[in-house]
Amino acid sequence: MYSFNSRIRYSELNHQKGELDAYAIINYFQDCSTFQSEDLNRGLSYLQEHNRVWLLNSWQLEIRKPAHLGENITIGTWAYDFKGFYGYRNFIMKDSQDNPLAVANSIWVYLDTVTGKPVKVPYDTSYPIEPAYPMEYANRKISIPDALVKNPQITIVNSNIDSYNHVNNGQYIKMAQEFIPDSFSVRSMRAEYRRQAVMGDAILPMTFTSDNCITVVLADADEKPYAIVEFQGESI
Known part of the structure; x- marks a missing residue:
C-alpha cells in the first residue's frame, strides 16, 4: 500500500457538521493516487508525453467513522486489478489508532488523448497489485x-x-x-x-x-x- 500522513484542517471541514464530508475525503484519495503515480514516474508528465490519461469511471465510498478537526490521519491506496483498459484501485483513510475512517473502491479507464478512445493498460505497469479490500462491492x-x-x-x-x-x-x-x-x-x-x-x-x-x-x-x-x-x- 502506498500511503502518506496528514492532519485534518479547518478549511477541509463541512462546517454544518464539523467533519470531513465525501468531497473532502475524495480529495484526499485523489491526492494519494496522484502522489503514488508521481513517485513511480507515471504521473502527469509521463501521461502527457505518452498521450494517455486515467479517467475515473466510478467511485464507491464508505464512511466508517466521522473525522474531525486536528485528527492525525493516514491515507493509503493500492491497485488490485487491471483488465483490458480498466484499472481498479482501493483507498483507505485511517486514524492514529489505525482504525478505518473511510474506505473506497474506484474504477478507472486508460484513454488515448489523441484518439479519445480507451486503450489497453500496458502489461509492464509499474503499480504493484495487492488484494482487494474486503468490502461489499456495488455495481459501478x-x-x-x-x-x-x-x-x-x-x-x-x-x-x-x-x-x-x-x-x-x-x-x-x-x-x-x-x-x-x-x-x-x-x-x-x-x-x-x-x-x-x-x-x-x-x-x-x-x-x-x-x-x-x-x-x-x-x-x-x-x-x-x-x-x-x-x-x-x-x-x-
Whole structure:
C-alpha cells in the first residue's frame, strides 16, 4: 500500500457538521493516487508525453467513522486489478489508532488523448497489485430514479476545471452535496461518470430524495447525464 500522513484542517471541514464530508475525503484519495503515480514516474508528465490519461469511471465510498478537526490521519491506496483498459484501485483513510475512517473502491479507464478512445493498460505497469479490500462491492452503474426534481442550472467556471481542461471528478461530488439537507447524515456514496463537462457548460441538477437515499443527476439541458451521485444515509 502506498500511503502518506496528514492532519485534518479547518478549511477541509463541512462546517454544518464539523467533519470531513465525501468531497473532502475524495480529495484526499485523489491526492494519494496522484502522489503514488508521481513517485513511480507515471504521473502527469509521463501521461502527457505518452498521450494517455486515467479517467475515473466510478467511485464507491464508505464512511466508517466521522473525522474531525486536528485528527492525525493516514491515507493509503493500492491497485488490485487491471483488465483490458480498466484499472481498479482501493483507498483507505485511517486514524492514529489505525482504525478505518473511510474506505473506497474506484474504477478507472486508460484513454488515448489523441484518439479519445480507451486503450489497453500496458502489461509492464509499474503499480504493484495487492488484494482487494474486503468490502461489499456495488455495481459501478447507478440507476436513475423516475421522479426527478429539476433544480436551477449551474454554470461551469474555471475553479471546476482540472489540468485536463474538464471538470474534475471531485467537483461533481461537491455540486451534488449542495442538495444534502443538514439533517441527513451520509454513510456511503457512489458516483458514476458518463461524460466530461468543460468550461462554460451548463449543468442541470436533478434530484430524488427518500428517507435513506439522495440521488443527484448532473446533466446537460437535454437531461443527458454527465455524472450521477448517490448518497446513502439517514436523517438525524
